[in-house]
Amino acid sequence: MTLRLRNVTKKFNSFTAVDQLSLEIPEKQIFGFLGANGAGKTTTFRMILGLIDQTEGEISWNGGEVGYGQSHLIGYLPEERGLYPKLKVQEQLIYLAKLRGMSKSDALKEMNDWLEKFKVPEYKNKKVEELSKGNQQKIQFISAVIHKPKLLILDEPFSGLDPVNVEMLKEAVVELKERGTSIVFSSHRMEHVEELCENVCILHHGSPVVGGHLSDIKRSFGKKNIKVRADFETNFLEDLPGVNKYKSMPGGCELQVMNEEVSQTVFSALGDKGFIRTFDLEEPTLNDIFIEKVGASYE
Amino acid sequence: MSKFFVMMGHTYKNRVKSKSFLITTLITIALIFTLSNLQSIIDAFTGEDDGKTVAVLTDQEQWFSALKQNLATEDELSLQMFSGGLEEAKEEVKKGGFHSVVQLEEGEEGLPEGTYYAEQIASTEESRPIQQALQQVKAVTVTERSNIDASVIQQISSPVSFQLVALEENAKSAEELDQTRGLVYIMLFLMYFSVMMYGNMISTEVATEKSSRVMEILISSVSPVSQMFAKIIGIALLGLTQFSIFLIAGYFGIQQSRDSSDGSLLESFGLLDIQGSTVVYAVVFFLLGYLLYATLAATLGSLVSRLEDAQQIVAPMMMMVVAAFLIAMFGLNSPDAKFITISSYFPFFTPLIMFLRVGMLDVPLWEIVLSLFMLSASVIGLGLLGARIYRGGVLMYGKSSSLKDMKTALQLSKKEG
Numbered sequence: 111m112t113l114r115l116r117n118v119t120k121k122f123n124s125f126t127a128v129d130q131l132s133l134e135i136p137e138k139q140i141f142g143f144l145g146a147n148g149a150g151k152t153t154t155f156r157m158i159l160g161l162i163d164q165t166e167g168e169i170s171w172n173g174g175e176v177g178y179g180q181s182h183l184i185g186y187l188p189e190e191r192g193l194y195p196k197l198k199v200q201e202q203l204i205y206l207a208k209l210r211g212m213s214k215s216d217a218l219k220e221m222n223d224w225l226e227k228f229k230v231p232e233y234k235n236k237k238v239e240e241l242s243k244g245n246q247q248k249i250q251f252i253s254a255v256i257h258k259p260k261l262l263i264l265d266e267p268f269s270g271l272d273p274v275n276v277e278m279l280k281e282a283v284v285e286l287k288e289r290g291t292s293i294v295f296s297s298h299r300m301e302h303v304e305e306l307c308e309n310v311c312i313l314h315h316g317s318p319v320v321g322g323h324l325s326d327i328k329r330s331f332g333k334k335n336i337k338v339r340a341d342f343e344t345n346f347l348e349d350l351p352g353v354n355k356y357k358s359m360p361g362g363c364e365l366q367v368m369n370e371e372v373s374q375t376v377f378s379a380l381g382d383k384g385f386i387r388t389f390d391l392e393e394p395t396l397n398d399i400f401i402e403k404v405g406a407s408y409e
Numbered sequence: 410m411s412k413f414f415v416m417m418g419h420t421y422k423n424r425v426k427s428k429s430f431l432i433t434t435l436i437t438i439a440l441i442f443t444l445s446n447l448q449s450i451i452d453a454f455t456g457e458d459d460g461k462t463v464a465v466l467t468d469q470e471q472w473f474s475a476l477k478q479n480l481a482t483e484d485e486l487s488l489q490m491f492s493g494g495l496e497e498a499k500e501e502v503k504k505g506g507f508h509s510v511v512q513l514e515e516g517e518e519g520l521p522e523g524t525y526y527a528e529q530i531a532s533t534e535e536s537r538p539i540q541q542a543l544q545q546v547k548a549v550t551v552t553e554r555s556n557i558d559a560s561v562i563q564q565i566s567s568p569v570s571f572q573l574v575a576l577e578e579n580a581k582s583a584e585e586l587d588q589t590r591g592l593v594y595i596m597l598f599l600m601y602f603s604v605m606m607y608g609n610m611i612s613t614e615v616a617t618e619k620s621s622r623v624m625e626i627l628i629s630s631v632s633p634v635s636q637m638f639a640k641i642i643g644i645a646l647l648g649l650t651q652f653s654i655f656l657i658a659g660y661f662g663i664q665q666s667r668d669s670s671d672g673s674l675l676e677s678f679g680l681l682d683i684q685g686s687t688v689v690y691a692v693v694f695f696l697l698g699y700l701l702y703a704t705l706a707a708t709l710g711s712l713v714s715r716l717e718d719a720q721q722i723v724a725p726m727m728m729m730v731v732a733a734f735l736i737a738m739f740g741l742n743s744p745d746a747k748f749i750t751i752s753s754y755f756p757f758f759t760p761l762i763m764f765l766r767v768g769m770l771d772v773p774l775w776e777i778v779l780s781l782f783m784l785s786a787s788v789i790g791l792g793l794l795g796a797r798i799y800r801g802g803v804l805m806y807g808k809s810s811s812l813k814d815m816k817t818a819l820q821l822s823k824k825e826g
Contacts, residue, residue, distance in 0.1 A: 123820070159629045161804060178632045186629045192622030197423075208415045209630040300725065 111172040111260055112136045113158065113292055129316040131167070132383035135196060135257055135309070137260075140283065140293040142307030142324075144300075144396075150295050150316040152189060155263050156166065158294070159186060171261060175409040176265040180267075182211035185259030189266045189296075191250050195239035199225075199249055202238060203256060210257035228278060238244050243270045251279060255286060262286060262293045268302060278345060310396070312333055312403055319403045326328045328393050335398065339388035340380065357361040362388070366398065413635045416627075420614065420643030425650065433606075434651055445662030460484065461508035461535060464491035464498050468695055472513050472521050474523045479542035484534060511539055520547050561808045561817045567738055586769065589687060590741060593768040596691045599652075600732045600761055603695075604702045607648050607724060608730075609704050612710030614640055615803075616719035619711070624710035633800040636761045637711075638792075641703040648699070690767045693781070698760025702726065708795035711802035712814045738763050754780055756787035 128150040131220040135141040141148060145151050156162045157208065158169060160176045169175065176184065194202055207217035225231045228248045238246055247270055251380040255262065264283070268276045287293055297303050301309060304324065311321040320327055333354065338344055339362035347365060348356035352372030357364045367373055373391050380386055411624055417624045443450065445457050465473050477488045491498050491510070498510040509527035516522035523543050552562050573583045616636075618624045627636060709722045736758065740749040744766055753762040763780045766772050801818030 156804065161628055162643070162801075181630045184629065186626060188622065188625040190622045190625065194618075194623055194624050205415070205419055206626060206630070209412055209627065341810075375817055 111292065112287060113171045113261060113294070114169070115154075115158070116168045116170075118154070118157060118164045118169060120150070120157060120162070121165045122364060127151040127316050128157070128164075128313075131311075131313070131316075131318055133311060133318075133321070134294050135294060138290050139309065140287050140295050140307045142303040142305060142310035143294055143296045143313070144310060144400060145313035146298075148274070148405075149313040151313060152265065154313070155186070155188075155265060155294070155296075158263065159184065170223060176261075181209075182257055183260040184395075185210075185254040186256065187254035187262075187264045191246060191252070193238045193246065193250060196237060198235050198237055199241075200234045201247065203253055205254045206253045210259075212257045220258075221252065221257045224256065227282065229251070244272060244275050247271055248266055248275070248279070251282070255282075255365055258289075260291060262291050264293060264297045266298070267295070268297065268299065276302075292379050300395065300400055304396045312400060314404050320399060324396070327399065328396075330392050331399050331402075332369050333391040333394050333398070333402075334367055334370060335394055336376055337379065337388060337390040337392065338362045338365070338386070339375075340383040340384060340386045347379065350379060351373060366394075410603050412631045413639050414511050416631060416636060416639035417646070420640050420645050424610070424647045425643070430647070430651070431470040434654055437655060441655060441658045442662050445659065446665065460487055462487050462489055462506075463535070463539065464489055464501065464507040464510045465490050465513065466495060467513035467521075469513065469515065469521070472806060473547045475549060476513075476539070476542050479545050480538060483538050502526065502528060509535060519720060520550060527750075533546045545546030589768045591688060593765055596695075596740065596764065596768070597734065597737050597761055600695055600698055600764075601730060603648055603652075604698065604730050605727065607644050607699065607702075608702045608706040608726065609720075610647075611640055611644050612706040612719050612723045613716065614644070615707055615799075616713050616716050619714055619803060623634060628803055633711075633803060634796040637704075637707045637796055637799045641700070641707055644703065645699060652820055687768050690764055690777075694760045694764040694767075694784075697781070697784045697788060701756060701760070702730065703782065704788065704791045706804070708791070711799040712805070712818060714805070729757050733761045737761045740765050741769070754783060756784050759784045 114134040115131055118128060118131045119126065131154065133141070143151055143154070152161070155166050158171075158176060160178070172180065173181075197205070200218075202220045204214060204217045207220070208214065210263060212220075220233075222231065222359060225234060228251075230245060233241060233249070234243060239262070241249065247267075251267060254264070267283070267357060268279060271279065280302070280303075283293065283295070295303065297357075305326060309321075309323055310327065312319050338347070345356070345358060345362045347353060347363065350372075352375060353365055354368060354370040355364075357365040365376065367376065370391075379391060380389065463486055465476065467473055467490075469719065473488070479618055480486055480488060489507075491501075491507075495510070495512060498507065501507045502510055509525060512524045512526070513521050514524075521543060523540070525539065527535070548562060548566075549559065552559065575583075585755065618627060631639075705726055707722055709726065710719055713719050713722050733752075736749065736752055740746065740762060744747070747765065749762060752758045753766050759780050763772075763777065763784075767777060798815055799816045801820065802814065805818060
């Protein structure tokens, strides 16, 4: 069941929140959806979920529009966390699961499995407001996946979690993918996206600026990173033609160069200056690409 | 549809289990029992009174006996001649020997004048009968002097017979009016309070879900329209539960007081025999009124993003209820006033004021049907509009300024393409 967006545009009066966005998200895949704050990610999610209507274009999933008829197949973890603070975890999850069309007994079983998996079964009878932010986040995640959705939208799922819990949730996300769920994943943490997603799309002021398979994107980006560790001053590299960025580090430097050929110029320039401990030619990171395309970092 | 019931059940269960529901219900039951037994309670308190002794200071023996005779019907007051001086008598009052002192002196033209001394003069329960009795003593003194027969005086002062008869067929007789007035009064109060209470509950419910941001999840599972009506009906069921409890409590309360005394207080409220048609109208107007205000409350609640703003945004609605209530209160005394008739057609006033007219007057059927039609049309219209505002409103966050927000919410939910 593939999710397709074709030339989707959303206008609020004169403001264009999303402009001519086309995406294709196949089954069993995690799709990285990136963009600075206010780039139109949430608006896009809301359009996919059918909460607001697009001004132009088509959104189809499973051969039709996404509507309330399919809400039992769709999971949504909104960026702004939302749970009933006064309700107990169990009441909360059962209620939300029932609204997704689950029976109470199935919901109970799933809930217990997930709580076990996240190592928090003891929170079942606690009120959500009594939990820490990270644990609330786990409950929020469970509420999005308890009904075994076929399409899962995760808006910043790892924010507020410690590294151990991030790993735990990441494993869960990968497991869901293996089970055949299409996942749309949005994050400001590029390393998470790089780790999880095969295809990505970067949105800037509502328009897609980069899109496609991650390795293709990196290749076509052209620019490479070079890490140098050497026993002599390397700051003369900054003035070489083709070097975009130069960052001095203790005992060496990091460079960004125009293309692979420039790396050879750098290499030969270093050649006879002295002892070189490391010369490392690296693929550009998604972070580099993001900064380049969007113009700012949101770490 | 099943999601609708899940949500409705959730709204209902959550509220029924809440402490505030339990407390308000218990307090109201206590109030109902107190009110329905008010007669016995008043009796119980007054019955134990041993009566109060009032010292009379006067040198005119005949005034004292006349006063005593006039006050013979007052069980609680007994007069006693006091032979000492005024200061002594006051001293006695302070010590508690007497409740109060009345000094009778001869004023102009030999007529009695009285001065009343008591520790507190805030309550006129004791002083007024004495004053009235003295008034009679004065009148008798004057008539005796003028050689007028006492029976003449009696004729003059006895109340005139004056009866009200309505000529219009079906118009309510004075007796009936008194009976329905009590019922209408109570129904008005019930409607007023339930719109206030449950309307507020609904808008808070919506605003809570919005402020805790759980709304975004809810709205992706259940359509805003079923969400809105699930809440309205869930709270309505809550109201029904509460009213049923009150009704049962009220029934037992009345039953009890009917046994003990003849329930003169209840009778004056016309609660011992209630007219069938009035009850039917009460239910119809009540339900439609609830739906209208509840829809408005849910719509308004969907526009705010913080709980604190919920109170503010429903304030105009509450003012409308208060206005309707005040007009209705005025209308109890003159239900046929022109502006009562006019305002009974304004949908937001209809539930209270048309019901008042139906209860108090003989309103032609077409007027009732017309107002019911207009009320139902507004319920449907507001429901449709509200559902659309709700759909957009629940997605909006930020500072609220109601009217502008309504427009934005409508645009947000607009079907396009």
